[in-house]
Amino acid sequence: MAAAASHLAAGGLVAFPTETVYGLGADACNAMGVARIYEVKGRPADHPLIVHVASMDGLGEWAREVPGYAISLARDFWPGPMTLVLKRSSLAKDFITGGQDTVGVRVPNHPVALALLEAFESIGGKGIAAPSANRFGQVSPTTAAAVAGEIGEYLDSADQIIDGGACAVGVESTIIDCTGEVPRILRPGAITTSMIEQSTGIQITKVISSSNVGVVNNSGGVNSDWIIRVSGSLENHYAPAAKVLLCEIPTPGQGFIAHVNMETPAGVIRLASPHNDEEFAQILYSALREADAQGLKEVVVMQPIGIGIAVAIRDRLARAANGR
Numbered sequence: 180m181a182a183a184a185s186h187l188a189a190g191g192l193v194a195f196p197t198e199t200v201y202g203l204g205a206d207a208c209n210a211m212g213v214a215r216i217y218e219v220k221g222r223p224a225d226h227p228l229i230v231h232v233a234s235m236d237g238l239g240e241w242a243r244e245v246p247g248y249a250i251s252l253a254r255d256f257w258p259g260p261m262t263l264v265l266k267r268s269s270l271a272k273d274f275i276t277g278g279q280d281t282v283g284v285r286v287p288n289h290p291v292a293l294a295l296l297e298a299f300e301s302i303g304g305k306g307i308a309a310p311s312a313n314r315f316g317q318v319s320p321t322t323a324a325a326v327a328g329e330i331g332e333y334l335d336s337a338d339q340i341i342d343g344g345a346c347a348v349g350v351e352s353t354i355i356d357c358t359g360e361v362p363r364i365l366r367p368g369a370i371t372t373s374m375i376e377q378s379t380g381i382q383i384t385k386v387i388s389s390s391n392v393g394v395v396n397n398s399g400g401v402n403s404d405w406i407i408r409v410s411g412s413l414e415n416h417y418a419p420a421a422k423v424l425l426c427e428i429p430t431p432g433q434g435f436i437a438h439v440n441m442e443t444p445a446g447v448i449r450l451a452s453p454h455n456d457e458e459f460a461q462i463l464y465s466a467l468r469e470a471d472a473q474g475l476k477e478v479v480v481m482q483p484i485g486i487g488i489a490v491a492i493r494d495r496l497a498r499a500a501n502g503r
């Protein structure tokens with residue numbers, strides 16, 4: 180951890196596990212280090228990055244005018260799979276925020292991520308900027324091997340990938356815009372609408388997501404505006420090479436991802452059989468990667484219909500299906 184922290188302080192890159200997906204980290208105050216994130220990801224430079232901090236104290240450093248409801252969310256769900264977008268302090272430079280006056284902050288809930296953040300802060304670091312450790316537009320990695328497969332060839336020999344096993348949540352954090360009078364969900368995740376409502380005492384009326392773009396949303400759960408502000412909102416984000424088909428009957432030669440109680444038709448390649456929605460989220464990205472590893476052209480996914488983390492799963496799948 181000490182070696183990884185000093186590598187960050189020197190402008191290097193460290194990929195590390197979080198409970199959601201693996202992140203590709205750089206010192207959030209180091210313009211050169213952050214520039215290398217964009218290079219390695221092949222990501223447009225005006226897309227803002229999430230600043231990861233060791234504790235809620237980081238909020239005061241990176242943000243200003245933090246509303247009461249955001250403090251309540253931070254108290255209830257950090258460390259955890261939630262990113263708060265707040266008005267930025269002078270610490271958050273344009274190279275972090277994509278030139279916006281806001282900054283995304285998160286305290287991840289993973290022992291390795293927290294140990295790295297603490298080691299980094301103990302040598303004077305203020306936070307680690309980290310997007311998901313995939314090439315731009317690709318599926319987020321949920322294992323160290325997937326990170327190496329995605330970006331290994333673009334890293335320097337001194338850069339590091341810390342292996343912390345498979346991520347427990349499996350889909351990216353819930354992003355909540357906390358710059359207005361009420362919270363707005365920019366990206367659904369494991370912290371759900373009802374959890375946010377319970378924590379803040381404020382009713383959430385709209386989910387900003389792409390779930391209803393170009394697909395029929397049969398869940399009744401998500402209905403909303405569509406804004407391209409979050410890079411993950413691009414229609415073809417989170418897409419594997421295989422074509423993703425939603426809720427069709429799979430035919431021979433196609434991959435298939437569905438809850439365990441659905442049978443696999445003859446000749447269909449079963450990629451995953453999760454027992455519940457949490458497990459569905461956990462294995463989704465590795466199952467999509469497996470489809471690519473097997474060279475499958477198409478993969479059929481039976482979407483979960485629930486309103487908890489299933490909302491985030493449908494959101495990502497809608498984009499994967501829109502992709503290629």
Ligand code: TXA
Nearest residue numbers: 199201202227228281282283310311351352409410411
């Ligand atoms: O679970 C996660 O959030 C993972 C782990 C590594 O923490 N990180 C992640 O980062 O998913 P990334 O960069 O792949 O997605 C973060 C999203 C991007 O779509 C970015 O546009 C959005 O957060 N974002 C960051 N700062 C923002 C801001 N100030 N305003 C609006 N959106 C912001």
Ligand code: MG
Nearest residue numbers: 310311319411
């Ligand atoms: Mg990402």
